[in-house]
Each structure stands twice: as structure tokens, then as C-alpha cells.
Amino acid sequence: MARSGKLKGTLRRGLLLAMAAGTLGGCTAAGAAETSYITVAAAQPRQEGENAAVAAQLSGADTLPARFNPQSKWDWMDGSFELDITTEGAPREGVVFTADLLLRSDGKPQFQGRMNVETILLVGEGKRWAQCAMPAQLRASNFTEPVMRDGAAWYRARVAITFSGTVNTDVNGVWTNGVAFGQVVNQPVTGIKVFVAGTQCSYQGQVRLENASLGYTMGSGDGVSVSTTVPRHSQTALAAAGDVLTFESGARQALPQVKLADAKATAATVRTARYLAAMGSSDHVIFGHQDSVWSKAGTAASPLNGLSCSDIEDMTGSPAGVVGFDGLSLAGKEFSAALWNSSFAQQGLPSIDIAALGEPAANVKALAYLSNYCLSRGALVTLSCHMPNFSQAGVRAAYQAGKEPAYARYDFTTSTARDKGGNPMQGILPGGAYNAQFTAYLDMVADYASQVNGPILFRPFHEGTGSWFWWGTSTCDAATYQKVFRYTVEYLRDKRQVHNLLYVYSPDGNPGFFTEAQKRYPGDAYVDVIGYDNYQTDPSPDSSKWFADFSSGLSQLRKFAVQHGKVLAVTETGVNTSSPALGDVVTGLPRTGCADRQWFEKLLDAAASSGASYVLVWSNNSEMFHTPFVRAVNGDGSLYGHEMLDDFLRFYNDRRSVFALDQLDVVRGIQSGLK
Missing domain, CATH: 3.20.20.80 (Glycosidases)
Known part of the structure; x- marks a missing residue:
């Protein structure tokens, strides 16, 4: 994994447009953000051998410094994580990016605010961006698992982002939200970029990305969502x-x-x-x-x-x-x-x-x-x-x-x-x-x-x-x-x-x-x-x-x-x-x-x-x-x-x-x- 340049301008514009528009759900439109939460329904391959053809376990790890401004609603971390990958064919809608995000800390992280993990698929030889319209969102409470790396203490959270419905991308030089996934991701994925931004986030320190993968298997989930135990009952009409x-x-x-x-x-x-x-x-x-x-x-x-x-x-x-x-x-x-x-x-x-x-x-x-x-x-x-x-x-x-x-x-x-x-x-x-x-x-x-x-x-x-x-x-x-x-x-x-x-x-x-x-x-x-x-x-x-x-x-x-x-x-x-x-x-x-x-x-x-x-x-x-x-x-x-x-x-x-x-x-x- 190599550190990329500061691609703040174009990416930030796309994210802000997506967030301002909100989520239109099944009525997703151009200019509307499509939530990128994990979807259990898409967790398994839809046909024999599909996962093997698309999945890629990405070896190695990289570490970047983070000095977020706690007063800012959206403050990019300097640099991005860049992952080398080439899939066998174009992934289908529902493909999931998972990774471990680690924070350097001798004790459980106590920062305020949240971190936003944004993932972009690079498509084809031209490496066209396909940006998931909403980032994964992590708070201090998500970093619960202590791990040791090279003798140093870190705390780990699992990130899982599903590419489903629509993505944001460049269309004829104009950043456009709400473009159908299949219209953009129609060639093999040739790389992945991961950016981290803080929202009124007070964390100062090292951020590490490792154990990244792309496929149709969810991983361990987002650590926040739950399944219902109460059945839904129909009601009689008035x-x-x-x-x-x-x-x-x-x-x-x-x-x-x-x-x-x-x-x-x-x-x-x-x-x-x-x-x-x-x-x-x-x-x-x-x-x-x-x-x-x-x-x-x-x-x-x-x-x-x-x-x-x-x-x-x-x-x-x-x-x-x-x-x-x-x-x-x-x-x-x-x-x-x-x-x-x-x-x-x-x-x-x-x-x-x-x-x-x-x-x-x-x-x-x-x-x-x-x-x-x-x-x-x-x-x-x-x-x-x-x-x-x-x-x-x-x-x-x-x-x-x-x-x-x-x-x-x-x-x-x-x-x-x-x-x-x-x-x-x-x-x-x-x-x-x-x-x-x-x-x-x-x-x-x-x-x-x-x-x-x-x-x-x-x-x-x-x-x-x-x-x-x-x-x-x-x-x-x-x-x-x-x-x-x-x-x-x-x-x-x-x-x-x-x-x-x-x-x-x-x-x-x-x-x-x-x-x-x-x-x-x-x-x-x-x-x-x-x-x-x-x-x-x-x-x-x-x-x-x-x-x-x-x-x-x-x-x-x-x-x-x-x-x-x-x-x-x-x-x-x-x-x-x-x-x-x-x-x-x-x-x-x-x-x-x-x-x-x-x-x-x-x-x-x-x-x-x-x-x-x-x-x-x-x-x-x-x-x-x-x-x-x-x-x-x-x-x-x-x-x-x-x-x-x-x-x-x-x-x-x-x-x-x-x-x-x-x-x-x-x-x-x-x-x-x-x-």
C-alpha cells in the first residue's frame, strides 16, 4: 500500500453534495446520497464461483498520521490509503469492501466526534472513480479490540462498506451523484482508495489500515447494527x-x-x-x-x-x-x-x-x-x-x-x-x-x-x-x-x-x-x-x-x-x-x-x-x-x-x-x- 497525494478538492465536493442531498431510498436520484451500510441480504455469492472471481484479500498494511480539527464538520486526514488490486471481471452490485482500521493508543480511545471512512473503487485502466456515497462512520466506542503491532498497542474496529444501488463519479468532467453502480463499475477494479475524514473529531495520532478485502462476504459487520427479536404484526383497518x-x-x-x-x-x-x-x-x-x-x-x-x-x-x-x-x-x-x-x-x-x-x-x-x-x-x-x-x-x-x-x-x-x-x-x-x-x-x-x-x-x-x-x-x-x-x-x-x-x-x-x-x-x-x-x-x-x-x-x-x-x-x-x-x-x-x-x-x-x-x-x-x-x-x-x-x-x-x-x-x- 502506498500513500497517495492529497486529493481533497474533487472528493470533498462529491461528498458534500451527497450529504446535503440526503437519502432517497428506493427513489434514489441523481444528486441523492445512497447509504452504504452493510446489507446482510447480499452477504453470500449469488452464483457458484462468483466470490472467487471477484474477492481479493489485500496483503500488507499502511499507517498515516491524523490530526483532525475538532471544530470542523469535515476535515480530511492528510493522504489516503491506496490498495493495489485487479479483479477478474467487473464486480456486481452488492460487492463489499471490508478492512480493519486501527488507532494507536495505550488505552481505549476516548476521542470526541467521529471518523468517516470513505472508499473509492478505481475502475478499468483509466481508474475511473466509483465513490460509495456515504462513508462508514466510527466513534471511539467502535474501537474495542486491543491488538499489538511491532510492540505497540493499537485498538481495532472493523469497517464494512457495501457498494449497492448508486455511486458518485465523474461524468464528462462534472462530479455527479447517484449514478447507477453498473454504469460505472463495468470493468475490472484496478485499485481502491480509502480516505478518512473527521467530523468534530478530536483524535490526534496514527491510523492504520490492514486486512482489507473485496468480495461478497460481509466480514464481522459494523459493530453497531442489531437484528430484531420482535415480530411485526398486521393491524386491522379502521x-x-x-x-x-x-x-x-x-x-x-x-x-x-x-x-x-x-x-x-x-x-x-x-x-x-x-x-x-x-x-x-x-x-x-x-x-x-x-x-x-x-x-x-x-x-x-x-x-x-x-x-x-x-x-x-x-x-x-x-x-x-x-x-x-x-x-x-x-x-x-x-x-x-x-x-x-x-x-x-x-x-x-x-x-x-x-x-x-x-x-x-x-x-x-x-x-x-x-x-x-x-x-x-x-x-x-x-x-x-x-x-x-x-x-x-x-x-x-x-x-x-x-x-x-x-x-x-x-x-x-x-x-x-x-x-x-x-x-x-x-x-x-x-x-x-x-x-x-x-x-x-x-x-x-x-x-x-x-x-x-x-x-x-x-x-x-x-x-x-x-x-x-x-x-x-x-x-x-x-x-x-x-x-x-x-x-x-x-x-x-x-x-x-x-x-x-x-x-x-x-x-x-x-x-x-x-x-x-x-x-x-x-x-x-x-x-x-x-x-x-x-x-x-x-x-x-x-x-x-x-x-x-x-x-x-x-x-x-x-x-x-x-x-x-x-x-x-x-x-x-x-x-x-x-x-x-x-x-x-x-x-x-x-x-x-x-x-x-x-x-x-x-x-x-x-x-x-x-x-x-x-x-x-x-x-x-x-x-x-x-x-x-x-x-x-x-x-x-x-x-x-x-x-x-x-x-x-x-x-x-x-x-x-x-x-x-x-x-x-x-x-x-x-x-x-x-x-
């Missing part, structure tokens, strides 16, 4: 006939009458509100998940592994009962028309003519198509809006007046909801300096809603009782917040004549939130659903104190909702971590070492008895996730993946949890316009 909702037990719940903010709301919108109100009066709760059908943390789907484009569906066989999207996708910052065309449209769904529509309108259509896809599968849809600071909204140079809708004039990607300068809340009201930009954004929401074949739970200005968004307490008083919320409803409902929205007001659940939540409440004429956003940070093995506080806040909102005749929902929740040492990023579940392994079961206990109609946890992607995920399906049908899989399966198996397939007939009835 049914709604007339004014009665019938549960699987035979219990019946009346669909109460509701008074909505929109007196002209469509029959389907009214029916949805009544269904949610009935759920809130029962001991059942609908499970929701943000971005659930297109962004995932688990292994991307392929015809070989039996997985889907959804972590929830991988675990349960059903989509989430509520699927959340955000206005960021309307602007093309999360989902987009390009992703739709390269993923869902490849499965027989309509494609979008981006050139004819223009990119802004095409992105809006893509999210409408995705919402309709969810509704057709039994999921309700909710739209939050991390709106840009409209004082910083730019004008698109490519805008084509007369061809594109008026909202396409503005670039809504130039700022974020956390940019708080410029006094935007006053400025977006009628007569304000930014009213044109704001109403253009609302026109974009209206265009989206007009293309969705069902109701949308619309949740603008969420967590306004906190201080982190430009509509929060640090930049906006209660009276202004109320004015803006009311103006938003009036503009969509009265001026744009949008009648398939249910308006959701969702304060944050930080301590003492309720007083501010009451002050900022826009009024009964502008709200249909009272929401509750509350995350647990750094759970302990006993989360009883947090769940008691969670339930107390929810109880306050329940009384408020009942007094005002509104539906109640947990509109955001999940586990957060406060430092990279406790998880892979500063939000989401840790990849391993979760303190409370019954967290989802406890959430169900709290939510099902609270009067909440649904509970939604935040999104998953390759770098951050709020639910467990599946890496592979074992031969016996059990699942292999995140350590909290069993907890989530118990959550799913409980009769009180409701997923999309449980309510499929109800949602289809709503869409058909039943009154």
Missing part, C-alpha cells in the same frame, strides 16, 4: 361509515361536528377535521413522520434487498399515517422536480416538464404530486413552512414574466427562517416593504394546494413561542404575530380562495410556554388545530421526568383546545442530542448507545391518552434521523439495523397506533368527498 368511526376492536367513536376557520372548506377538508377530532376522543393516535416517503437513513432500496424508499415502511410495511413536508420543498431546497423525475417518475408516475414550466412552478408541482401519492396510499398530509426572511429575498435573474407564475420572480432560497434581521414581521403586512415578497410566497402555497387532491394541514409560523425564528419572541410581539397569522389565513382563504387547508397553530413546548402560547393565539376564526412541538434532549435511561413534563404541557393545550373547539395534535417531537459526542449530529437519535430503549413505547403511552389526534416525529436522512431504520432484511425475515428497531416494532404492533394502511379506507373515503 372504517368510517356515516358519522361513526369503527376501530379494530369493534369500538365505535362518533365523528363530531366541527366549525372550521374556512366556512367554504371542501367536504373532504371538513371530513378530515371530523376524523381527527374522533381520533383525539379515542385512545388511538395516528403516527406521523416528516419527509417520510422520500428521505431515509436506512439502506436504499434495490430489487435485491426488499427495501422501500421509506424507513417507516421498511420497518412496518406501511407508510406513516401523516406525512409532513415543508415549504423548503416548494422552493426546491429539499424535494424538487428533478428528484421527482429521477425517482418516482421512473416508477410509472407522471414526469414533470421542468423546461416548459420553469423550475419554481415545477418544484411546486413535484410536491403536489408527492402529496397526492401519499394520500393515495392512506396518509394525511401536513405542510410546515420554514419561510425565508423576506427582507432578504432575492430576485431570480432567470425569471420569465408571462411564462412563469408571478411568485417565480423571487428567490426564496437566499435566507433561512433563523435569519432574524430586517424586521420582517412588520414588513410583510399590507403596506410593508416586503409584502410583495410574502404574498408571492403565499401564492406559491396556493398553487401547491390547488394541485393537491385532498386536505392539507397547513402549519405556518410554528414554534412562535420560541426565540429562534424571525417570527419568534425575540423579534416579534404577540400582537404582530397575531396580525401576520390572521393575514396569512385571510389571504389564502379569502383572496386566493383556497379551501382545502386546515390551519394549525403550534407553539413550542419549552418550560413556561403556555402563557406565551395563549397570548399569541390568533383566534378561533383562524385556527383549526392546536399543535404542540416538544423534543427531548439527551434522554436518560429513565425518561419519566421528561414525559411527565411533556404530558403536562399537552394537558394544558388539551384544555385550551376543548375550550376553543379545536383539534389537538403533537405536531413535532423526537429525540435530540446536544453535542456530537452523544450522537452523530446535534439533532436526532444517536447511531448507537441510545439511553432509553423504550422511548417510542413511552411516547405512545403519553400521546394516546392525551387527546392528541396524531403525533409526528421529525425527518430522517443519512446524517440525522428521528426513528430507527433498516439496513437489511435477514434470511429469516427479521430486520437488521438500528438498535431501537424492536422498540419501534412494539410501538407499531400496539393496537393504539395508527398507520397509513390502517386508515386507508377512511382516507380514500375522505378523498371521494363523503359528507
Whole structure:
């Protein structure tokens, strides 16, 4: 093995693009990262002699120094490990690179952050790069085995990376993500490069690579994933006939009458509100998940592994009962028309003519198509809006007046909801300096809603009782917040004549939130659903104190909702971590070492008895996730993946949890316009 030069620029560009895009799962598209976890399903050769023809055990070892910057999110180690190899023919999809990574240490390594091990296959005589889109990720806890090398003490971790689905590569001089494996790896592999990067990693010392191999045998696994022991049970569907909702037990719940903010709301919108109100009066709760059908943390789907484009569906066989999207996708910052065309449209769904529509309108259509896809599968849809600071909204140079809708004039990607300068809340009201930009954004929401074949739970200005968004307490008083919320409803409902929205007001659940939540409440004429956003940070093995506080806040909102005749929902929740040492990023579940392994079961206990109609946890992607995920399906049908899989399966198996397939007939009835 020889040390190579510092190939930082091109490689880093490809990695950052892959990570920013997230994982699209079975809907993997160009620009989307395809998770490179080990897949047990591909562990054995698929035909006699195949492994012998491709496998290569690489002798020797090499050592490089590492001096990672603990403040950096992505800091390359100087140099790379370069392995000489020539396979007999082109490897097939599912080929696995395994190696031992050793750290020089006289005691068990105690560094903070993580190391990312990136592997590139060099293909053919031209040594074209085929980069696995997500690196193997190692923490200090992975280096558990002490070994001696040349009289020195080292600690070893096993790395296993599967090349499956797509890779990143150079296409005509442009670094491109999401290219099909077989299009790139179509000649013998003539070398392998291994790079190591630190993410807020404090390790300083020697790194050694040895015992590398390429083949279809997994090796010892990643030391993190587990197999499930809880079988998945199917659930009986709910049914709604007339004014009665019938549960699987035979219990019946009346669909109460509701008074909505929109007196002209469509029959389907009214029916949805009544269904949610009935759920809130029962001991059942609908499970929701943000971005659930297109962004995932688990292994991307392929015809070989039996997985889907959804972590929830991988675990349960059903989509989430509520699927959340955000206005960021309307602007093309999360989902987009390009992703739709390269993923869902490849499965027989309509494609979008981006050139004819223009990119802004095409992105809006893509999210409408995705919402309709969810509704057709039994999921309700909710739209939050991390709106840009409209004082910083730019004008698109490519805008084509007369061809594109008026909202396409503005670039809504130039700022974020956390940019708080410029006094935007006053400025977006009628007569304000930014009213044109704001109403253009609302026109974009209206265009989206007009293309969705069902109701949308619309949740603008969420967590306004906190201080982190430009509509929060640090930049906006209660009276202004109320004015803006009311103006938003009036503009969509009265001026744009949008009648398939249910308006959701969702304060944050930080301590003492309720007083501010009451002050900022826009009024009964502008709200249909009272929401509750509350995350647990750094759970302990006993989360009883947090769940008691969670339930107390929810109880306050329940009384408020009942007094005002509104539906109640947990509109955001999940586990957060406060430092990279406790998880892979500063939000989401840790990849391993979760303190409370019954967290989802406890959430169900709290939510099902609270009067909440649904509970939604935040999104998953390759770098951050709020639910467990599946890496592979074992031969016996059990699942292999995140350590909290069993907890989530118990959550799913409980009769009180409701997923999309449980309510499929109800949602289809709503869409058909039943009154």
C-alpha cells in the first residue's frame, strides 16, 4: 500500500453534495446520497464461483498520521490509503469492501466526534472513480479490540462498506451523484482508495489500515447494527361509515361536528377535521413522520434487498399515517422536480416538464404530486413552512414574466427562517416593504394546494413561542404575530380562495410556554388545530421526568383546545442530542448507545391518552434521523439495523397506533368527498 497525494478538492465536493442531498431510498436520484451500510441480504455469492472471481484479500498494511480539527464538520486526514488490486471481471452490485482500521493508543480511545471512512473503487485502466456515497462512520466506542503491532498497542474496529444501488463519479468532467453502480463499475477494479475524514473529531495520532478485502462476504459487520427479536404484526383497518368511526376492536367513536376557520372548506377538508377530532376522543393516535416517503437513513432500496424508499415502511410495511413536508420543498431546497423525475417518475408516475414550466412552478408541482401519492396510499398530509426572511429575498435573474407564475420572480432560497434581521414581521403586512415578497410566497402555497387532491394541514409560523425564528419572541410581539397569522389565513382563504387547508397553530413546548402560547393565539376564526412541538434532549435511561413534563404541557393545550373547539395534535417531537459526542449530529437519535430503549413505547403511552389526534416525529436522512431504520432484511425475515428497531416494532404492533394502511379506507373515503 502506498500513500497517495492529497486529493481533497474533487472528493470533498462529491461528498458534500451527497450529504446535503440526503437519502432517497428506493427513489434514489441523481444528486441523492445512497447509504452504504452493510446489507446482510447480499452477504453470500449469488452464483457458484462468483466470490472467487471477484474477492481479493489485500496483503500488507499502511499507517498515516491524523490530526483532525475538532471544530470542523469535515476535515480530511492528510493522504489516503491506496490498495493495489485487479479483479477478474467487473464486480456486481452488492460487492463489499471490508478492512480493519486501527488507532494507536495505550488505552481505549476516548476521542470526541467521529471518523468517516470513505472508499473509492478505481475502475478499468483509466481508474475511473466509483465513490460509495456515504462513508462508514466510527466513534471511539467502535474501537474495542486491543491488538499489538511491532510492540505497540493499537485498538481495532472493523469497517464494512457495501457498494449497492448508486455511486458518485465523474461524468464528462462534472462530479455527479447517484449514478447507477453498473454504469460505472463495468470493468475490472484496478485499485481502491480509502480516505478518512473527521467530523468534530478530536483524535490526534496514527491510523492504520490492514486486512482489507473485496468480495461478497460481509466480514464481522459494523459493530453497531442489531437484528430484531420482535415480530411485526398486521393491524386491522379502521372504517368510517356515516358519522361513526369503527376501530379494530369493534369500538365505535362518533365523528363530531366541527366549525372550521374556512366556512367554504371542501367536504373532504371538513371530513378530515371530523376524523381527527374522533381520533383525539379515542385512545388511538395516528403516527406521523416528516419527509417520510422520500428521505431515509436506512439502506436504499434495490430489487435485491426488499427495501422501500421509506424507513417507516421498511420497518412496518406501511407508510406513516401523516406525512409532513415543508415549504423548503416548494422552493426546491429539499424535494424538487428533478428528484421527482429521477425517482418516482421512473416508477410509472407522471414526469414533470421542468423546461416548459420553469423550475419554481415545477418544484411546486413535484410536491403536489408527492402529496397526492401519499394520500393515495392512506396518509394525511401536513405542510410546515420554514419561510425565508423576506427582507432578504432575492430576485431570480432567470425569471420569465408571462411564462412563469408571478411568485417565480423571487428567490426564496437566499435566507433561512433563523435569519432574524430586517424586521420582517412588520414588513410583510399590507403596506410593508416586503409584502410583495410574502404574498408571492403565499401564492406559491396556493398553487401547491390547488394541485393537491385532498386536505392539507397547513402549519405556518410554528414554534412562535420560541426565540429562534424571525417570527419568534425575540423579534416579534404577540400582537404582530397575531396580525401576520390572521393575514396569512385571510389571504389564502379569502383572496386566493383556497379551501382545502386546515390551519394549525403550534407553539413550542419549552418550560413556561403556555402563557406565551395563549397570548399569541390568533383566534378561533383562524385556527383549526392546536399543535404542540416538544423534543427531548439527551434522554436518560429513565425518561419519566421528561414525559411527565411533556404530558403536562399537552394537558394544558388539551384544555385550551376543548375550550376553543379545536383539534389537538403533537405536531413535532423526537429525540435530540446536544453535542456530537452523544450522537452523530446535534439533532436526532444517536447511531448507537441510545439511553432509553423504550422511548417510542413511552411516547405512545403519553400521546394516546392525551387527546392528541396524531403525533409526528421529525425527518430522517443519512446524517440525522428521528426513528430507527433498516439496513437489511435477514434470511429469516427479521430486520437488521438500528438498535431501537424492536422498540419501534412494539410501538407499531400496539393496537393504539395508527398507520397509513390502517386508515386507508377512511382516507380514500375522505378523498371521494363523503359528507
